[in-house]
Amino acid sequence: MKKSPKQKDTSSVLSNLLRVVIVIVFAGSLIFVINNINTPEEDQTSEQFTVLANVFREHVSSAHWKWRAGQHTSMIMLIHYDKSGKEVNRSPVKINANGWPTGEFTADGCKDIWDALLARPMRVDGFKVIPRLYDETTAKDQSNYWCRYSLSSGAYFDYFPATGTTNPITL
Numbered sequence: 001m002k003k004s005p006k007q008k009d010t011s012s013v014l015s016n017l018l019r020v021v022i023v024i025v026f027a028g029s030l031i032f033v034i035n036n037i038n039t040p041e042e043d044q045t046s047e048q049f050t051v052l053a054n055v056f057r058e059h060v061s062s063a064h065w066k067w068r069a070g071q072h073t074s075m076i077m078l079i080h081y082d083k084s085g086k087e088v089n090r091s092p093v094k095i096n097a098n099g100w101p102t103g104e105f106t107a108d109g110c111k112d113i114w115d116a117l118l119a120r121p122m123r124v125d126g127f128k129v130i131p132r133l134y135d136e137t138t139a140k141d142q143s144n145y146w147c148r149y150s151l152s153s154g155a156y157f158d159y160f161p162a163t164g165t166t167n168p169i170t171l
């Protein structure tokens with residue numbers, strides 16, 4: 001028995017329709033799997049920089065309270081401990097008249113503050129931390145200066161030596 005031309009057309013259309021449905025189901029399944037498997041990675045560098053900014057803030061406070069408990073000298077010795085409580089380093093910290101860690105009014109002075117408070121290189125996940133000094137002091141207001149610690153990715157935080165405050169990290 002021979003197939004009529006109409007049966008051939010119907011059979012061909014059904015075959016092509018089945019192929020299209022199979023391709024659509026396969027493509028949909030592939031997209032679903034890719035979207036569920038592909039999870040974006042966290043920005044490890046920014047996370048580590050945030051941790052260092054918090055440690056910096058804690059050490060600013062520790063240095064201030066050590067100065068307040070002592071004889072109000074222009075320099076204190078900050079002791080650094082590891083997670084188990086073992087002493088790992090000591091660093092001298094220059095203190096201003098208000099009891100806050102300070103340095104020279106230069107980018108190198110900002111680097112010295114970092115070195116004294118954190119006792120670690122200015123690197124985060126292999127990226128260099130860049131210290132900058134911003135100085136907007138006037139004859140009336142000698143306290144309007146700050147150190148900005150930033151990464152090339154744009155993340156930064158500011159430290160104001162005159163008041164001992166640090167801004168939250170900006171990503």
